[in-house]
Amino acid sequence: MSEYSNNDQSQQDELLDHNYDGIQEYDNPIPGWWHLIFLGSMIFAVCYTVVFHLTPIVPSQQERWANSLAAAEEAQFGPLKGMPLGQDKILAVMGNEKWMSAGSSIFKGTCAVCHGDQGQGIEGLGLNLTDDKYVNINSLMDIYNIVKNGSPNKKMPPQAQFGENEIAMVAGYVASLRGENVPGPESQMIGEVIPPFPQPEVSSESDG
Structure with a gap:
């Protein structure tokens, strides 16, 4: 029994005949479970490639991103997203508290640096909007076109970072500032008096 064990041990400890910088290794087989993991990984890789890249079973990463973006826009803009661009779209913004709040946030985060946080204008920069x-x-x-394309005299740059719906929200908010008459620099209170803007049907419903 002892002799058998010694022979078995000598077979397990048999050295391979190759030598790398004086380093040798035993001729011990790789465990069976390691082979199973390796084969399973190969099978998984092939299946993953077929399912995710070669067939329409699972949407591509680009499709999933587009779907997520569309869902986010739908949640943010709701029915505003489907409305054609025009005066009615801006009036819809002006009649919706949620969209006006979004327009106010964009204005205060972007436009206020030149026009003041209340639209009162800043000396040498933006005009009084109230x-x-x-x-x-x-x-x-x-208003929409100037926000989108900038002013004709180039003093106000285009706000190309915003999309159509966001600019419509800003335009609606800017229009709502009219008549507030917030005190500001006299030099920024210029221009001509124009007819009143159309007024929306005010709704507190948070559409979308």
Whole structure:
């Protein structure tokens, strides 16, 4: 029995005949469970490639991103997203508290640096937006176009980082500032008095 054990041990401890810098290794087989894990990994890799990259079973990463983005826009803009661009869209914003709040946030985060946090204007920068005098503006869509494309005199740059719905929200909020008459620099209270803007049907419902 002892002789058998010694022979078995000598077989397990048999050295392979190759030598690397004086380093040798025993001729011990890889455990069976290791082979199973290796084969399982290979099978999984093939199945993953087929399912996720070669067939339409699972949407691609780009499709999943597009779907997530569309869902986020739907949650943020709701029915506003499907409305055609025009005065009615801005009026819809002005009649919705949720969208007006979003427009206010965008204004205070982007426009206030030149126009003041209340739209009162800042000396040498943005005009007062709370009186009845306007430059290059005669309609609600003029507000939208100036926000999107910048002012004709190039003093206000285009706000290309915002999409159509976000600019519509800002335009609605800016239009709502008219008549607030917040005191500001006299030099920024210029322009011509224009007819009143159309007024929306105010709704407190948070559409979308």
